[in-house]
Amino acid sequence: xxxxxxxxxxxxxxxxxxxxxxxHAAAQLGDVVFIELPDEGITVxxxxxxxxxxxxxxxxxxxxxxxxxxxxxxxxxxxxxSKVNEDAIGDAWFFKMKIDDxxxxxxxxxxxxxxxLVG
Numbered sequence: 001x002x003x004x005x006x007x008x009x010x011x012x013x014x015x016x017x018x019x020x021x022x023x024h025a026a027a028q029l030g031d032v033v034f035i036e037l038p039d040e041g042i043t044v045x046x047x048x049x050x051x052x053x054x055x056x057x058x059x060x061x062x063x064x065x066x067x068x069x070x071x072x073x074x075x076x077x078x079x080x081x082s083k084v085n086e087d088a089i090g091d092a093w094f095f096k097m098k099i100d101d102x103x104x105x106x107x108x109x110x111x112x113x114x115x116x117l118v119g
Contacts, residue, residue, distance in 0.1 A: 003114035
């Protein structure tokens with residue numbers, strides 16, 4: 001698993017990259033009450049806004065961590081956004097992406113580096 005400075009996690013499953021937010025981000029947001037996911041089949045560019053997540057504290061944009069195609073979204077989060085607070089790194093993934101080159105994940109932080117970032 002890899003991590004971004006924007007508090008997203010990236011996990012490779014088969015030839016796809018699964019994207020969600022970290023437990024740290026979920027804790028900072030507080031109780032999540034709404035999630036707007038991207039459409040399946042769209043092509044996104046790194047740092048493009050792809051999701052909106054709203055909590056009792058704030059609304060935040062989730063940015064695409066990579067260039068690629070959104071091939072699947074976790075519609076269960078639309079029905080029950082609180083899953084993000086319950087299982088941020090498990091069942092509460094946001095979307096799956098198909099990217100051209102999985103080696104770009106080497107540029108992201110591993111778990112130890114991310115834990116050092118968040119202290």
